[in-house]
Amino acid sequence: MFGRHPDTRALSELSKVQLLDTTLRDGEQAPGVSMSADEKAHIARGLDDAGIDVIEAGSAPTGQQERETIARVADLDLDATVTSFTRGVKRDIDQAMGCGVDGINLVVPASDRHVREKVATSWAENRQQTVELVEYATDHDLWVEVIGEDGSRADPDYLEDLLGAAIDAGADRICYADTVGHATPDRTLAYVSRLAELGPVSTHTHDDLGLAVTNVLVSLAAGADMVHGTIGGIGERAGNVALEEVAIALAHGYGIETMALEQVYELAQTVAAATGIDLPPNKAVVGENAFTHESGIHTDGTLKDDAMYEPYPPETVGRQRRLALGKHAGRSGVRAALEEHDVEVDDDELEAVFQRVKQLGERDKRVTDADLLAIAEEATGETHERRVELVELTTVAGVGTPTATVVISVDGDERDPVSATGTGPVDAAISAVEEALAGHAAAAALDSYHVDAITGGTDAVVTVEVTMSRGDRSVTVAQSDSDITRASVEAMLYAIDRLGVPDDAVPADD
């Protein structure tokens, strides 16, 4: 066993760690992000369902629209404590109260830079003002957390004096803020252990040095009992600590339950869709590759024992394991992938498929299910009869509502044109395809949809990759075209075709 620093406590002995989610406030401060009231309400419900303790719903001083959104979240009757960010001014607290929140995250300057250069006040005045604001907020029955902004660069004696005064004035808790994410673990330990002597302490870390999770764990060992973070780690600059990473580290490493981890992936996808910030493929817990194995050695090991190359089962966080094919594929992985699609091959055929998969992978290409099935047909001589095809696609987009019309053929039989509207031409075209297949397409779920530009410029060729599933079968297809709508529809129809078209699901024309 490794030794433990004398100023820390063993994390496994902690009885409770609370999570404060600031996706709707600090997360939204990521460049270019703005979420609608509907999106924020939806995310807040998801966070509450997942058992998050405190939801910082926004920043009341930002403006009227923001206040309406905070009020909407406060009105959802959630189990979580709903708060607003406020600066160290009385008007902000009044505005937060006007939104009907349970509490405030009162942010006051703590470092010399912030006290003297940003707010242009003195240490003593800043302290006095903080005390008065805490008294004002608690007199109005608000839950109050006082955050010393830029605390990790503050004079530790002043930070202790400021936040100690806040606790004495009645604040429910204080927060150590590594605002610019510059603290090392030992600095975090030194600061948080001093603050923990004063009262309940939260920790708010940023990832500028890639140390956000480490600093959270050190903060907890030093005496903090609440963690601020965002889903997916979005936030200013390099982002805040990712709450799902904290939650899995605590659960897996120390047996501490903080939130319903199996809901975290869906939440992360909801946040990604609302913010437009894609989840990086290699992101822990929620990234596309987090439970995907490609190399022959890992695939073979995983087929023998699920846990061979995984720290915990993907289902823990609402995910599924995937075996991918590419340059590093091995024979057993190729055979397993073929078996998933009910394709039987003899040893010579397997060898041919394996060699072709590797060749394709070496050309820097990810080998999709559709590629694998086409390769297997070449090797076995058994060809697949395509049943569903796109005959025509027209889209109208511009100032009005985007509309798409599709004509498909089933078993060579051309169907009537079907039109649908959507949020954009791709969405409209996908709805038209679903309608054209009269619910059959809908019964096949669109699990993922990715677009990559493979050339630059306005005439760029894009590759659309979709994964569709029905029951426990799923198929991934990639299609490239200079027209993104066409690539999307072709990919989707091909996936549906590969999933199989039950005869009774094919609509007959009147």
Ligand SMILES: CC(C)C(=O)C(=O)O
């Ligand atoms: C103002 C606070 C809480 C903040 O977002 C930070 O310090 O990063």
